[in-house]
Every structure is written in structure tokens, then in C-alpha cells.
Amino acid sequence: GNSVTQMEGPVTLSEEAFLTINCTYTATGYPSLFWYVQYPGEGLQLLLKATKADDKGSNKGFEATYRKETTSFHLEKGSVQVSDSAVYFCALSDRSRDDKIIFGKGTRLHILP
Amino acid sequence: DAGVIQSPRHEVTEMGQEVTLRCKPISGHDYLFWYRQTMMRGLELLIYFNNNVPIDDSGMPEDRFSAKMPNASFSTLKIQPSEPRDSAVYFCASRDRESTDTQYFGPGTRLTVL
Numbered sequence: 435g436n437s438v439t440q441m442e443g444p445v446t447l448s449e450e451a452f453l454t455i456n457c458t459y460t461a462t463g464y465p466s467l468f469w470y471v472q473y474p475g476e477g478l479q480l481l482l483k484a485t486k487a488d489d490k491g492s493n494k495g496f497e498a499t500y501r502k503e504t505t506s507f508h509l510e511k512g513s514v515q516v517s518d519s520a521v522y523f524c525a526l527s528d529r530s531r532d533d534k535i536i537f538g539k540g541t542r543l544h545i546l547p
Numbered sequence: 548d549a550g551v552i553q554s555p556r557h558e559v560t561e562m563g564q565e566v567t568l569r570c571k572p573i574s575g576h577d578y579l580f581w582y583r584q585t586m587m588r589g590l591e592l593l594i595y596f597n598n599n600v601p602i603d604d605s606g607m608p609e610d611r612f613s614a615k616m617p618n619a620s621f622s623t624l625k626i627q628p629s630e631p632r633d634s635a636v637y638f639c640a641s642r643d644r645e646s647t648d649t650q651y652f653g654p655g656t657r658l659t660v661l
Contacts, residue, residue: 466648468648468649475654476654476655477551477638477640477652477653477654477655478590478638478640478650478652479651479652480649480650480651483648483649523590527648529648532603533578533595533597533602533642534592534595534603535592535648535650537589537590539589539590540589540590
């Protein structure tokens with residue numbers, strides 16, 4: 435079945451550092467890929483998405499590229515801020531199968547001032 | 548536009564009591580999802596509805612859990628009787644049929660069963 439694997443946290447970085455959170459997926463079809471973010475005390479919200487191979491999703495300085503050849507969708511940001519501290523979830527959906535989104539376990543990110 | 552609304556935001560109850568969580572999806576959304584989040588198990592899909600009809604309830608942990616969607620603007624998740632291991636944050640999310648799979652989450656209900 436479809437699944438998502440992302441790096442375990444917590445990840446602790448200093449402000450202005452470069453961020454990478456790795457995510458790989460397994461899917462039989464052609465899924466859409468997502469990164470969701472959860473700030474403390476809130477629900478998840480969509481950060482970015484990509485719907486086909488080689489697409490790049492971007493938002494708020496974050497980027498991720500849909501790599502079909504490596505089945506990956508790594509999240510990157512060039513210079514993180516304290517306000518980026520949150521839990522990040524990689525996810526996929528395959529509408530040809532069902533209407534669910536499969537979420538990874540989440541990676542907690544701490545940014546130190 | 549208002550987002551997904553959940554109530555209550557916090558619930559503390561004693562083991563054996565009935566608990567009802569409520570959700571109002573975004574107006575016009577056809578799909579509604581109930582999730583549970585714990586440190587141990589992460590984010591789990593419990594059940595989802597399409598046009599008020601339950602489509603997949605395979606994630607509902609046991610018969611103590613039930614969910615209903617009597618109309619397009621309201622859903623409930625009920626636990627009867629509640630147990631301490633049900634303590635978690637419960638999220639409701641909704642989506643429209645036209646979107647490319649983006650779900651919109653509510654703020655969650657933090658349930659503590661003593």
C-alpha cells in the first residue's frame with residue numbers, strides 16, 4: 435500500500451541555518467505530494483504541494499520538488515526563523531485509489547534564536 | 548470565510564463517561580474527515596464522509612467510537628464509554644470535491660479521560 439517515511443526529529447537549528455527535512459514515499463499510482471505544518475496548539479495547515487513529477491511546490495520560503503526517480507519530496511528552506519518552529523508532515527494522496535491523505539509521522543523543528 | 552470549527556476545544560472527563568465532539572466543516576465542502584493525534588501513534592484517520600455518507604470507517608478503533616453526519620454542516624464523534632487511552636487531540640478536516648486533495652483542518656479538541 436501507499437506510505438510516507440520522513441526523518442525523525444526533533445531537528446534543532448540556529449536561526450538563519452539551512453533546513454532539509456527528508457521525505458520518501460511508496461505509491462503504486464501517481465500521487466500528489468504535500469507538506470503540512472502544525473504550529474503549537476493548532477491544526478495542520480497546508481504548506482505546499484506538488485501534483486506531478488518534477489513539479490516544485492513553494493510557500494513562505496519553503497520548497498520541495500517531486501522527484502519520481504528517487505520517490506522523494508524533501509522540504510528545504512534557505513534561512514529558517516524562530517517562527518518556523520513547528521511540526522512538519524509529509525503526505526501523499528492518490529485519487530485513483532481513494533480520497534484519503536496518507537501522512538508521515540511528523541518531524542518536530544526547533545529554531546534557536 | 549470561517550474555517551473548520553470544532554467544539555469543545557478542551558474536554559476533561561472521567562473514565563466511563565460519554566464524550567461527544569463536534570465539527571462544522573467549511574461551507575460547500577463535500578468531504579469530512581476525523582483524525583486522532585497522539586505522541587505514540589501520530590496522526591490516525593478514524594473515518595471520513597462524502598456527502599454525509601460514511602465511506603471508510605476502518606480506522607475507528609472499536610465499537611465504543613461512533614460518528615455521524617446528519618447534514619452537510621455538522622458532524623459528531625462520540626465515545627461511549629470513554630477510557631484513559633482515548634486521551635488525544637481529535638481533529639476534523641474538510642475538503643471540497645474540486646480541490647486537488649487539500650484538506651482544511653480545524654483547531655482540534657484536546658480530550659483528557661481521567
